[in-house]
Amino acid sequence: MRVVIVGGGMAGTRLAAELSTRDTAGRLSVTVVGAEQAPGYNRVLLGDLLAGQLSTSDLRLPGSTTAAVRTGDSVVGLDLAHRSVRLRSGATLGYDALVLATGSAPVLPPLPAPHVYPLRTVADYTRLLDALPGASRVVVVGGGPLGVETASTLAGRGIEVALVHRHGRLLPADLDAEGGGALRRFLRSRGVTTWLASAAVGLRTARRGRLDGVELDGGRCVPADLVVVACGAQPRVALARGAGLRLAAGGVAVDDALRTSDPHVYAVGDCAAHPGARRGHATPAWSQAGVLADRLSGRDPAARYRGTPHVLRLRAGLEVVAAGDQEASQTDRVVQVADGTRHAYHRLVVRAGRVAGLVAIGEHDAVPTFVDWYERGTPVPAAPFGMPSDRRS
Ligand SMILES: Cc1cc2nc3c(=O)[nH]c(=O)nc-3n(C[C@H](O)[C@H](O)[C@H](O)COP(=O)(O)OP(=O)(O)OC[C@H]3O[C@@H](n4cnc5c(N)ncnc54)[C@H](O)[C@@H]3O)c2cc1C
Missing domain, CATH: 3.50.50.60 (FAD/NAD(P)-binding domain)
Incomplete structure (x- = not known):
């Protein structure tokens, strides 16, 4: 065949x-x-x-x-x-x-091509790595998983990084508002400035066509030598x-x-x-x-693909795990713990006794167990974080 x-x-x-x-x-x-x-x-x-x-x-x-x-x-x-x-x-x-x-x-914003670096292929990354030595200020456009990881990595290389994101919170498809806020604070601690609810609409160039900054829809211009796009x-x-x-x-x-x-x-x-x-x-x-x-x-001609439970794991210098539905209804139980001093925020949405949504920002021993409960549909105990003070709403 x-x-x-x-x-x-x-x-x-x-x-x-x-x-x-x-x-x-x-x-x-x-x-x-x-x-x-x-x-x-x-x-x-x-x-x-x-x-x-x-x-x-x-x-x-x-x-x-x-x-x-x-x-x-x-x-x-x-x-x-x-x-x-x-x-x-x-x-x-x-x-x-x-x-x-x-x-x-990759989805590309309407910005002139030569200054813009998409992130999809090994050729894209090689081109970016070749250009980075000449750049001290980078704007990352897009605050989804790839944009956040990239911003954090570039900041770790000592580059001044600004992250421009169209939505009002980071990772809007995966995190609730508090989780997005905790992640934003972590990025700030890495030196990344985030511009939320902002769209990159143009580029400002200096002499000889050198890039000078990224224009945002609100009129501000964020200084940049190079623009990385991670817009989905x-x-x-x-x-x-x-x-x-x-x-x-x-x-x-x-x-x-x-x-x-x-x-x-x-x-x-x-x-x-x-x-x-x-x-x-x-x-x-x-x-x-x-x-x-x-x-x-022909090993199993009747094999079927039934779907894959989605669990996001981010590699941004901080453990970030998210799964399921973060929108809690009135009949859902929400259990969460937060520790701002460690950029830690952990939240479970429990629906009909099972994990319907999970956000984990920062390390917590229980995260692998939560993921397992989510994937297997295991019943959630009364105090999932093992503390009588588990906050509920
Ligand atoms: C930078 C980056 C980081 C990521 N990190 C994660 C992560 O941490 N976790 C995760 O789960 N997912 C991650 N993803 C997503 C993951 O890589 C994709 O879901 C995965 O690659 C999908 O595999 P694919 O084979 O469908 O597509 P691809 O890997 O994109 O492969 C498609 C290939 O088809 C080729 N092609 C297209 N059209 C034609 C044609 N007409 N003829 C011949 N060839 C063609 C393309 O050139 C490409 O090489 C990441 C993606 C990127 C870009």
């Missing part, structure tokens, strides 16, 4: 590797087409490259021992009727099963759209078999829209790759 995987990122590389270990009979002929020059690497570790803790070779993912891997080439068109894909290099590949693992592309990512669905595959919630719609609206085409990772997965995270991408490898290799 001919399997063509479009995208040699985290999902595509994992799928190819898992297919090669499962296909002991050599039944499969697998080809991975990856647009990036770098072979499959762990994108999650790119921040460690920026921190100087890892080198690019440390990022390499275990690959397939049997697949043909074409790096630096792209699939530019799908022909579903003839079951073939067209490559930018001019080649055509036929398939019996096609897997879209095209990931997502959008699933890459152009191929699927062009071929008429069904889209949902901005991604390629898949069922529990990870099959798209065409029975010979599958999608995994950031580009796939499955109701049980939060896109933009490696854990669902890898779980989906495992399920699809079971199906395509």
Whole structure:
């Protein structure tokens, strides 16, 4: 059976590797087409490259021992009727099963390109690392997980960092207001200035086109030699759209078999829209790759992907963990402890006796247990922090 995987990122590389270990009979002929020059690497570790803790070779993912891997080439068109894909290099590949693992592309604010550094690929990080020696003031645009991690890492390198964020609090998709506030105070202690409820609308340049600052919508200009953008990512669905595959919630719609609206085409990772997965995270991408490898290799042709509980873990120099729903209703129990002197804030939203939401800023011995309760749906005891004084509301 001919399997063509479009995208040699985290999902595509994992799928190819898992297919090669499962296909002991050599039944499969697998080809991975990856647009990036770098072979499959762990994108999650790119921040460690920026921190100087890892080198690019440390990022390499275990690959397939049997697949043909074409790096630096792209699939530019799908022909579903003839079951073939067209490559930018001019080649055509036929398939019996096609897997879209095209990931997502960074959302860029409307700022002139040369001064702006997106953060998606190893090439992006290499470009940023090359530019950093000439920069003493950096503006990071975007206060989601990537923006916060990056701001904290750059501040740790002794750079003056300002973080500009459109929303009124950091990590709005993951944290409640107090959690966002605790994280902001931590960043301030690292020397990061945060501009919340502010949008970057333009750049101010000095002589010879050198960047001087980032203009905010309120009229202020924040001094900067370099602008890093971490404004989220959008699933890459152009191929699927062009071929008429069904889209949902901005991604390629898949069922529990990870099959798209065409029975010979599958999608995994950031580009796939499955109701049980939060896109933009490696854990669902890898779980989906495992399920699809079971199906395509014949090891378990009935394998199903049921979803992945989402737990955010930030690496910002402070432990930050968040999961579930932070909006507590009147019937929910909220238990929290806070210690401003340690930037510590821990909160559980307990709904029908189970953890519905979790925020953990700063270390606490109980955090792994809370995550376990959340993932397994374990009943929460009366005093989850082990203190009779657990604050409730
Ligand atoms: C800096 C950074 C840090 C992150 N940190 C975390 C973290 O801590 N935890 C976490 O869970 N997630 C994290 N993520 C998200 C995680 O990396 C993604 O969820 C994961 O990479 C998704 O895997 P994917 O294979 O779907 O997409 P990708 O890894 O983006 O791979 C898609 C690949 O497909 C290629 N491609 C696209 N179109 C074509 C085409 N037409 N032809 C050929 N190739 C094509 C792209 O070039 C790319 O290489 C981070 C992401 C970034 C950028």
